[in-house]
Amino acid sequence: MIEGWTALALSADLPPGVAVPGRLRGEDLVIWRSASGRLRAWGDRCPHRGMRLSHGFVRGETLACIYHGWTYDGTGACTLIPAHPDLEPPKSIRTQGYDCREAAGVIFAAAEGTGAALPDPGSLAPVRSLQMEGTTDAVARAAGMGTLADGMVRGTVDLDGAVAVALFLQTSGAGMTTVHALADRAPLAVSDWLERIREIVEG
Amino acid sequence: MRPRLHDYALSASCYKVRLLAALLDTRLDVVAVDFHPGREHKTASFLTLNPAGTLPVLEADGTVMTDTADMLRWLARTHDAVWLGDGTRVQPWLDMAIRLNESLGMARLHDMLHADCDIGTARKAGVADLRRIEAHLWARRQDGEIFLAGPRATIADIACFPNVALAPDGGVNLDPYPSIRLWMRAVRSLPRFVEMPGIHRLHELSPVPDYAAASQA
Amino acid sequence: MITEANLSAWYPVGMAAAVGPAPGRATRLLGRAIRLFADAGTVRVTDDAGHELSVCTAYGHVWACPGTPAGPVFALPEADQPGRRLVDCGRVQVRCSALRAVENFLDIAHFPFIHAGILGAEPHTEVNRYEVAIREEVDEVWATKVSFYQPQAARSATGGVDVEYMYRVAAPTSAVLYKTSPPRPGEWDVIAIFVQPLDETTCDCWPWMALYDDDTPLAELIQFQQTIFLQDRSILENQIPALLPLDPGMETPTRADLTSIAYRRWLKRRGLTYGAQAVAA
Numbered sequence: 001m002i003e004g005w006t007a008l009a010l011s012a013d014l015p016p017g018v019a020v021p022g023r024l025r026g027e028d029l030v031i032w033r034s035a036s037g038r039l040r041a042w043g044d045r046c047p048h049r050g051m052r053l054s055h056g057f058v059r060g061e062t063l064a065c066i067y068h069g070w071t072y073d074g075t076g077a078c079t080l081i082p083a084h085p086d087l088e089p090p091k092s093i094r095t096q097g098y099d100c101r102e103a104a105g106v107i108f109a110a111a112e113g114t115g116a117a118l119p120d121p122g123s124l125a126p127v128r129s130l131q132m133e134g135t136t137d138a139v140a141r142a143a144g145m146g147t148l149a150d151g152m153v154r155g156t157v158d159l160d161g162a163v164a165v166a167l168f169l170q171t172s173g174a175g176m177t178t179v180h181a182l183a184d185r186a187p188l189a190v191s192d193w194l195e196r197i198r199e200i201v202e203g
Numbered sequence: 204m205r206p207r208l209h210d211y212a213l214s215a216s217c218y219k220v221r222l223l224a225a226l227l228d229t230r231l232d233v234v235a236v237d238f239h240p241g242r243e244h245k246t247a248s249f250l251t252l253n254p255a256g257t258l259p260v261l262e263a264d265g266t267v268m269t270d271t272a273d274m275l276r277w278l279a280r281t282h283d284a285v286w287l288g289d290g291t292r293v294q295p296w297l298d299m300a301i302r303l304n305e306s307l308g309m310a311r312l313h314d315m316l317h318a319d320c321d322i323g324t325a326r327k328a329g330v331a332d333l334r335r336i337e338a339h340l341w342a343r344r345q346d347g348e349i350f351l352a353g354p355r356a357t358i359a360d361i362a363c364f365p366n367v368a369l370a371p372d373g374g375v376n377l378d379p380y381p382s383i384r385l386w387m388r389a390v391r392s393l394p395r396f397v398e399m400p401g402i403h404r405l406h407e408l409s410p411v412p413d414y415a416a417a418s419q420a
Numbered sequence: 421m422i423t424e425a426n427l428s429a430w431y432p433v434g435m436a437a438a439v440g441p442a443p444g445r446a447t448r449l450l451g452r453a454i455r456l457f458a459d460a461g462t463v464r465v466t467d468d469a470g471h472e473l474s475v476c477t478a479y480g481h482v483w484a485c486p487g488t489p490a491g492p493v494f495a496l497p498e499a500d501q502p503g504r505r506l507v508d509c510g511r512v513q514v515r516c517s518a519l520r521a522v523e524n525f526l527d528i529a530h531f532p533f534i535h536a537g538i539l540g541a542e543p544h545t546e547v548n549r550y551e552v553a554i555r556e557e558v559d560e561v562w563a564t565k566v567s568f569y570q571p572q573a574a575r576s577a578t579g580g581v582d583v584e585y586m587y588r589v590a591a592p593t594s595a596v597l598y599k600t601s602p603p604r605p606g607e608w609d610v611i612a613i614f615v616q617p618l619d620e621t622t623c624d625c626w627p628w629m630a631l632y633d634d635d636t637p638l639a640e641l642i643q644f645q646q647t648i649f650l651q652d653r654s655i656l657e658n659q660i661p662a663l664l665p666l667d668p669g670m671e672t673p674t675r676a677d678l679t680s681i682a683y684r685r686w687l688k689r690r691g692l693t694y695g696a697q698a699v700a701a
Binding site for chain 3: 316
């Protein structure tokens with residue numbers, strides 16, 4: 001049983017005012033950043049009629065569901081039901097919470113209340129996220145970078161000189177892995193290398 | 204006389220023309236053609252206008268245009284040539300737009316309107332197209348640019364945007380493409396952007412409503 | 421899960437004007453393969469085992485019943501009123517339960533968000549009180565005295581108005597809405613959605629209308645309705661769970677959702693569980 005943090009996105013891919021879907025151990029999540037830059041991760045499901053919140057819209061410090069505009073604040077509580085604008089929504093209407101942290105340009109999520117430490121990729125810069133059809137083990141093998149620890153593999157790749165690379169490998173669907181790559185230099189070369197890895201993984 | 208667009212509301216290619224016209228702040232005379240269920244684009248009367256039996260068709264300046272890229276170029280040249288961009292950077296994306304019609308576009312018509320196609324091949328080609336676009340947009344972002352062919356939006360973006368944005372209609376998920384997501388937001392945030400069914404407006408761009416004022420109205 | 425109640429209901433399976441001779445068109449109903457074709461002036465629907473389904477033609481469409489019909493297809497007298505235009509809008513396939521498609525059709529609180537600028541607009545989002553009843557004598561769900569402010573309520577409307585509606589669930593997967601007709605105050609325009617459950621999480625939707633509108637070209641009428649319906653498609657394909665929950669639990673209705681609450685209660689009571697989940701998710 002994998003405990004602790006899973007990388008879901010790169011910070012650069014989630015600017016303020018944006019909501020994106022994510023997948024954590026088989027569960028669908030929405031990760032969103034408010035106007036002030038604050039991150040939240042919730043179950044990707046509006047309690048009203050089950051619409052994916054990742055299709056919703058951020059206004060200020062709230063995320064609203066696109067279906068009926070039900071609006072949720074940073075604590076996950078529903079603060080507005082547009083069909084009844086004068087009604088104070090019952091406190092029981094709230095989203096399902098997950099822990100969400102950002103470090104080294106990577107956004108991580110975990111089950112609420114996790115006590116684990118964030119994985120440390122070293123002082124590498126985020127490069128790119130891309131999805132591959134293959135298991136995390138297949139990707140790690142193709143990258144030739146040893147076994148996963150904390151959802152991450154690290155190593156050095158020869159791309160016209162040595163490049164230190166860390167790959168966070170996230171299971172993002174049945175038989176699908178999303179790679180969140182960091183490196184100490186040469187992002188364009190690293191991106192090309194990732195695409196070659198994908199070709200190997202996908203056969 | 205206003206240009207006349209023979210149009211189908213659910214067509215991604217027709218939307219390319221409607222969208223660019225809106226962004227250019229110019230009006231078209233839009234004539235609805237009963238593509239589905241009526242198959243009006245295959246009737247004898249329509250075929251005299253366009254023997255190829257396709258939509259969109261744009262009548263302007265005494266000519267009848269039946270190629271969507273020609274329509275986009277004509278609109279840009281006529282109203283604001285900056286939308287033409289740098290031709291050598293733009294052309295590959297006009298070519299990509301044709302591939303997208305055949306991959307993501309056909310998958311959508313198959314899944315929604317029961318069009319005949321090899322859905323597996325169409326979706327696989329669609330994923331390959333999206334990966335190519337994602338890689339390119341990621342590289343552009345490293346240079347501080349968000350659009351396909353330069354620092355500002357051009358007809359390259361308009362030609363590719365609809366089929367990409369509507370990919371989920373054809374069973375192709377857009378979640379794996381973070382750079383495409385940011386590019387789509389940039390397109391949808393352009394002044395005078397108009398939506399089509401399957402592409403919602405960005406409600407985040409409107410301010411929080413003043414419900415007190417609404418209840419007094 | 422299919423029940424007797426599911427099998428004895430009527431479902432749309434095609435447009436009457438588009439039925440060809442054998443072998444005709446293959447499709448699915450309640451997860452089973454069927455075929456419809458014209459044979460010497462009548463329409464026949466058969467399944468893979470060669471059984472004939474009960475068939476009738478009404479409101480521009482072919483209707484089939486896989487079991488023994490509980491009664492005739494529901495009544496829609498507006499279809500026979502002179503002066504109305506009857507419009508077939510063609511079919512659209514959606515990856516959702518037929519029950520989710522019907523429930524969305526009954527909902528108005530989404531108008532300012534999903535049909536922004538057409539059927540609703542912020543800040544006019546409030547849903548006023550309306551009345552809902554299950555009419556036992558016809559065994560249908562009805563919502564009346566529904567009203568909502570709309571920027572462009574019909575192709576024939578010239579500006580924003582307060583539109584009055586009635587909603588009716590006429591069959592397990594067929595719903596009708598009645599809205600005030602701009603050219604004929606006092607009369608109702610009729611817009612219906614006839615939904616064919618292909619399997620539990622896929623359906624073909626057949627929108628149909630009976631309108632008072634002599635001026636708007638047919639293609640525009642069709643595309644106005646198709647536009648509205650297609651705006652709902654990305655919602656319908658992204659609701660979780662896919663099967664409509666018939667018990668309270670994970671979903672939270674409000675007073676604006678009275679019609680959908682009644683619809684779910686009616687489905688549960690009648691044992692119409694195909695496309696639904698009967699246990700709280």
